[in-house]
Amino acid sequence: MSVSPLHEAIPHNKARYEDYEHWQFLRLTDKFHEAPRGSVVIHGKVIYGYPSIGRILRLETGLKHQFHAPFWVEEKVDGYNVRLARVGDQVLAFSRGGFICPFTTDRAPDLAELRILEEHPDLVLCAEVAGPGQPYISGHPPYIREDVQLFVFDMMRMGQAGYLPQPEKQALVRQYALPAVQCYGRHTPDQVSELRALMARLAEEGREGVVMKEDSDRDHRTKLVTSYSCVDDIRGTVDHLRDLPAEYFVGRVLRLALFLEEQGEAQLDDVRRQLGSAFLDGLYRAIEQSKQEQRVYHTHRCLFRDPENAKRLLKHMKRTTGHAHVAQRRLEKEGDYYVLEFDKLHAAMTGLLGHVLGGGLVFD
Amino acid sequence: MSVSPLHEAIPHNKARYEDYEHWQFLRLTDKFHEAPRGSVVIHGKVIYGYPSIGRILRLETGLKHQFHAPFWVEEKVDGYNVRLARVGDQVLAFSRGGFICPFTTDRAPDLAELRILEEHPDLVLCAEVAGPGQPYISGHPPYIREDVQLFVFDMMRMGQAGYLPQPEKQALVRQYALPAVQCYGRHTPDQVSELRALMARLAEEGREGVVMKEDSDRDHRTKLVTSYSCVDDIRGTVDHLRDLPAEYFVGRVLRLALFLEEQGEAQLDDVRRQLGSAFLDGLYRAIEQSKQEQRVYHTHRCLFRDPENAKRLLKHMKRTTGHAHVAQRRLEKEGDYYVLEFDKLHAAMTGLLGHVLGGGLVFD
Numbered sequence: 048m049s050v051s052p053l054h055e056a057i058p059h060n061k062a063r064y065e066d067y068e069h070w071q072f073l074r075l076t077d078k079f080h081e082a083p084r085g086s087v088v089i090h091g092k093v094i095y096g097y098p099s100i101g102r103i104l105r106l107e108t109g110l111k112h113q114f115h116a117p118f119w120v121e122e123k124v125d126g127y128n129v130r131l132a133r134v135g136d137q138v139l140a141f142s143r144g145g146f147i148c149p150f151t152t153d154r155a156p157d158l159a160e161l162r163i164l165e166e167h168p169d170l171v172l173c174a175e176v177a178g179p180g181q182p183y184i185s186g187h188p189p190y191i192r193e194d195v196q197l198f199v200f201d202m203m204r205m206g207q208a209g210y211l212p213q214p215e216k217q218a219l220v221r222q223y224a225l226p227a228v229q230c231y232g233r234h235t236p237d238q239v240s241e242l243r244a245l246m247a248r249l250a251e252e253g254r255e256g257v258v259m260k261e262d263s264d265r266d267h268r269t270k271l272v273t274s275y276s277c278v279d280d281i282r283g284t285v286d287h288l289r290d291l292p293a294e295y296f297v298g299r300v301l302r303l304a305l306f307l308e309e310q311g312e313a314q315l316d317d318v319r320r321q322l323g324s325a326f327l328d329g330l331y332r333a334i335e336q337s338k339q340e341q342r343v344y345h346t347h348r349c350l351f352r353d354p355e356n357a358k359r360l361l362k363h364m365k366r367t368t369g370h371a372h373v374a375q376r377r378l379e380k381e382g383d384y385y386v387l388e389f390d391k392l393h394a395a396m397t398g399l400l401g402h403v404l405g406g407g408l409v410f411d
Numbered sequence: 412m413s414v415s416p417l418h419e420a421i422p423h424n425k426a427r428y429e430d431y432e433h434w435q436f437l438r439l440t441d442k443f444h445e446a447p448r449g450s451v452v453i454h455g456k457v458i459y460g461y462p463s464i465g466r467i468l469r470l471e472t473g474l475k476h477q478f479h480a481p482f483w484v485e486e487k488v489d490g491y492n493v494r495l496a497r498v499g500d501q502v503l504a505f506s507r508g509g510f511i512c513p514f515t516t517d518r519a520p521d522l523a524e525l526r527i528l529e530e531h532p533d534l535v536l537c538a539e540v541a542g543p544g545q546p547y548i549s550g551h552p553p554y555i556r557e558d559v560q561l562f563v564f565d566m567m568r569m570g571q572a573g574y575l576p577q578p579e580k581q582a583l584v585r586q587y588a589l590p591a592v593q594c595y596g597r598h599t600p601d602q603v604s605e606l607r608a609l610m611a612r613l614a615e616e617g618r619e620g621v622v623m624k625e626d627s628d629r630d631h632r633t634k635l636v637t638s639y640s641c642v643d644d645i646r647g648t649v650d651h652l653r654d655l656p657a658e659y660f661v662g663r664v665l666r667l668a669l670f671l672e673e674q675g676e677a678q679l680d681d682v683r684r685q686l687g688s689a690f691l692d693g694l695y696r697a698i699e700q701s702k703q704e705q706r707v708y709h710t711h712r713c714l715f716r717d718p719e720n721a722k723r724l725l726k727h728m729k730r731t732t733g734h735a736h737v738a739q740r741r742l743e744k745e746g747d748y749y750v751l752e753f754d755k756l757h758a759a760m761t762g763l764l765g766h767v768l769g770g771g772l773v774f775d
Contacts, residue, residue: 101772112770123486232734248497288665293657296664298775304694305767319687320680327683403669406476408465408633410661 051088053079066145067147067359070134074145075144080202085145090134092205097128097143097173099161100258100268104305107241110236119213120231120242123270124198125188125255125279126177131155131344132205133164146367148184149359153351158197162222170219173210175228182349182360187251188282199227200258200303210266247310250275274318277303278325285299285329285341286336288391326393333393337400343393346376350384357387369394416451417443421587431511431723433497438509438548445572449509454498459511461492461537464632469671470607473633474600480627482579482593484606486536487634488562489552489619489643490541493517496569497528513723514546517715522561527587534567534583537565537574539592546713550647553617558714563591564622574630580597596624601720611674614639638674638682641667642689649693650700651757697757703763707757710740716750721751733758 056062056079065074072089075082075096085096103109129151130141138161140151155161164170165311178195179187199220204210210216220227230243251255256272277299286289300322307318333343351357364373368391376388403409420426420443436453438447439460446536449460467473493515494505502525504515514523519525528534542559543551551721563584564576576582583590595609604730613620620636641663648655671682677739697707715721721742728737 060723103770103772104767105770108770109770110770113772197605218761284523285664288661293661294775297652297657298663300649300660300690301694301763304691306696307691308695308698316684319691320684321687322690323683323686323688326664326680326686327668327671331672333670334669403468404472406467406469406472406474408467408477410463410465411658 051093052148053082053086053088055079057083061335065140067149070139070147072147076145085143087141088198092132092134094130094132094141094210095203095291096145097130101304103269103271103304105210105309106246106271106345107239107309108134108261110239111270114219114236114259114261114390115265115267115268116261117233117235118259118261119233120245120257120268121200122198122231122249122254123256123258124175124177124187124200124228125276126175126181126198127183128177128197129174129197131159131161131164131172131174133161133168134171138164138244146161146363149350149356149363150312150349151176152351153193153356154387158195159199159225163219163225167219169205171205172199172225173203174199179348182347182364184283185277185345189254199224201227213260213262214222214246217252228258231257234259238271243310246271246273246306249273253279265357271301272306272314274303275290275307277306278318278321281322282325283331285344286324286333288330288398289395289399290393318375333396333400334404337397339405341397343400344390346388346390349387351387352379352384354380354385357385360387363387364389364391414691415457417446417452417457419443420446423608426760431503432514434503434511436511439601440509445761449505449507450511451505453503456498458494458496458535459506459572460565460568461494461507461565466666467635468634469673470610470635471603471673473635474606474623477631478623478625479631480625481597482623482625483597484609484621484623485564486562486593486595486613486618487539487620487636488539488560488564488592489550489640490504490539490545490562491547493538494529494559495523495525495536495548496534496566497532497539497651500557502528510727514713514715517717517720518559523589524557524564524587527583529587531583533569535567535569536563536589537567537698539565543555545709547649548549549709550643550661552619559588563589577624577626578642583694592622598623607674610635610637610670613637619645623727636666636670638667638670641670642685643680644684645768646693649690650697651709651760652694653664653759653763654757684735685713689756697764698768699759701761701768705761705765707760708754709757711753711754713751715751716748718742718744718749719731721749725753728753728755729751 054074061077061079062075072087073139075084075086083096083098087094088321128143130149133137138155140148140155142148159240175198175235176193176195177187178196201214235283250273255273255276258270261267279294282300336343361373361375372392372394374390376390378385417437425441425443426439429436434453437452439448439450442448447460447462453457455500492507493512495502502519504512505520505767506512516646539562540559541551544558566580614637617639619640622634625631644663645660675731700707725737725739735755736758742749742751
C-alpha cells in the first residue's frame with residue numbers, strides 16, 4: 048500500500064486502519080488539514096470525505112449573505128450519505144464516516160447504472176440513499192414507499208477534493224441515466240419570493256429541503272430545510288429521545304419557528320398541533336412498547352443480494368452502536384433477495400422508561 | 412467566627428466565604444458529607460441547605476415504590492426556594508445555593524409574620540416565593556397576579572438537618588397565621604384514583620404539582636408535577652432556549668407524555684396544540700424582539716422597601732449571571748415602595764438569533 052499525506056494523520060490519532068473483506072484501508076476519524084473526516088485511502092487511491100454543509104435558517108438574509116454569484120438549487124433528500132467508487136474490480140460504498148457500508152455496497156448494482164464507474168474509474172459518485180428499507184435512520188421520505196432509492200447529487204475524482212462542475216455532473220447523469228436529486232434551477236440571491244414559494248411547495252410534498260451550490264470557482268454551499276423536515280425528524284426519533292443529544296430536538300424546534308416566521312405561515316394552528324403531536328404521539332408509542340415488551344427498539348428490514356453482506360452489516364452495526372444493542376430477527380431468502388430483519392435497541396430510552404414506569408425517582 | 416464541621420469543606424473546594432453587608436459567612440458550593448449544597452455557617456450557627464427532592468413521573472407505581480407508610484400531600488408552588496432565619500437581630504433569606512437574597516430579605520416583613528422567629532430564634536422557615544414581581548425566574552402561578560407571595564412548606568432548626576414533623580409545623584403555621592402551601596391531606600400509596608383526580612384538578616387550576624412527604628421517621632419525600640407545569644415551563648422559557656440546557660425542554664416533554672398517558676387524558680388534542688403553541692409562540696416573541704431591538708431579554712419589576720437592597724440585588728445578579736447581562740432601567744420611589752426595573756439579557760439567544768437572522772451559517 049502506497050503512502051499518502053493522509054497517513055500523516057495516524058500519529059495525530061486522526062486516522063486508523065480498517066478491514067473489510069480482503070481490503071485494508073485507512074480512514075480519517077477526524078478532519079486532517081484539508082481532508083474531511085471520512086476520507087479514505089484504499090488500494091493506493093485517496094477518496095476525499097464529504098464535508099458537512101452549513102445551514103441557513105433564514106432565506107432572505109441567508110441568500111444575500113452566503114452567495115456572491117448565482118447558485119444551483121437541488122433537493123436535499125432525507126437519507127444517508129454515501130460515496131460510490133470503483134476499487135480494483137469492485138464498486139464499494141463508503142459511509143460519511145469512511146466505513147465501507149455493506150448494505151449499500153451489496154445493493155449498488157440495483158440502485159444505479161454502475162457502467163459509469165467502469166468507463167470513468169477515477170469518478171466518485173456522492174449520493175443519498177433513502178427509503179424505509181435502509182438500516183441506519185428511522186425516517187424516510189413519504190414518496191419512497193418501499194426498499195431504498197439512490198439519488199446522486201455530486202461527483203468527485205479520486206485523489207481530488209472538490210466536485211465536478213454542475214454542467215459536467217448533469218451531463219454524466221443524463222448520459223448514464225443515473226438517478227439523481229431534482230434540480231430546481233439556477234437562481235440569484237434576490238429571487239427570494241421564488242425560493243420562498245419553492246420551500247412552501249417542498250414542505251407540502253414532504254421533502255426535506257434544498258442544498259444550494261454557488262456557480263463559481265469557490266463552489267460555496269449551504270442548505271435549508273422545510274418545516275415538514277423539522278416536524279418529521281422529531282416525529283421519527285422522539286421515541287428514543289434519550290438516545291440522542293437533547294440539542295437534536297431543541298434545534299429542530301428553533302429551525303421550525305424561524306422557517307415559519309419567515310414564510311408568514313398561514314396554517315400556523317395546524318403546525319402547532321403537528322409539532323405537539325410529533326412529540327407526544329411518538330412518546331406514547333415508546334411508553335406502550337416499554338409497557339408491553341420492557342424495551343424500546345426499532346425493527347429494520349433490509350434486502351440483500353448476498354447474505355454475507357447482511358452478516359457484515361450486522362457486524363458493522365454492532366461495532367458502531369454497541370454489541371448488545373443490535374439483534375438479528377431473521378435472515379431468509381424471499382424471491383430474488385435475502386431479507387434481513389434486525390432490532391436496534393434504544394438502550395437509554397429503554398433504561399429510563401423502565402425506571403420511571405416502575406416508579407423510580409429522577410433528579411434534575 | 413466559630414469553626415464547624417462544615418469548615419472542613421473549604422480545603423475540598425466545596426465551601427467559600429461570602430460577604431453581605433457586615434456579615435461574613437461560609438457557603439457550601441457543593442454537597443459535603445450529609446450537608447447539602449447551599450448550607451451556610453453564619454454568626455456561629457449552621458443552617459442546613461434544602462436538598463433537591465427526587466421526582467416520580469408515574470403516580471401509581473411511584474407511590475407504591477416510594478412510600479412504605481402514609482404520606483402528606485402538599486402543593487408545590489412555582490417560585491424560588493428560600494430559607495428565612497433570624498441571625499443576630501436581623502431576619503435573612505438564604506437562596507437555594509446559600510446566598511443571602513437581598514430581595515427576599517428586604518421584603519420578608521411583608522411576606523410573613525416574622526414574630527415566630529423572635530419567639531423561636533432557632534427556627535428556619537423553608538418557603539417558596541412566587542409571583543410576577545420576583546427577580547429570578549420568568550414564570551409564575553397564574554393565581555398570583557402581582558408582586559410576590561410566600562408559602563411556607565417546611566421548618567428546620569438551626570444546626571440540625573431534617574424538618575419538623577408535619578403536625579408540629581402545621582400548629583406553628585396556624586399559631587402565627589403564616590402563609591403556607593396548601594395541604595391536600597394524608598394519603599396511602601393505594602389511593603391512586605384520589606391522587607389522579609387531585610393532579611387533574613391542579614392541572615386545571617394552573618398549579619405546578621405536589622410534594623409528598625412520608626409520615627414516618629425517615630420522612631422520605633418525592634414530587635410530581637402536572638401537565639400544566641410542563642407546558643407552562645416551556646412557554647415561559649423557550650424565548651431563551653439557547654441559554655438553558657436543551658435537556659430542560661426535552662425533559663419536560665417527556666414528563667408531559669408520561670403524565671398524560673397515565674391520566675388517560677381525554678383532551679389530548681388540546682394538549683398537542685398547547686405544547687406546539689408553547690414552543691412556537693415563545694420563539695416568535697424572541698424572533699420579534701431580536702428583529703426590533705437586536706437582543707433578547709426579559710424585564711423584571713420588583714418592589715423594595717430599602718433602595719440599598721435593590722442595589723445589592725443587582726450586584727448579586729451581575730455576579731451570578733454575568734456583569735454585562737443585567738442592566739438597571741430605573742429605581743424610583745412609588746408610594747410605599749422603591750420600584751426596581753432591570754433587564755436580564757439572554758446572551759446566547761441574542762447571539763444566535765442575531766447570527767441566523769442576519770443570514771449566518773450554523774453547523775450541527
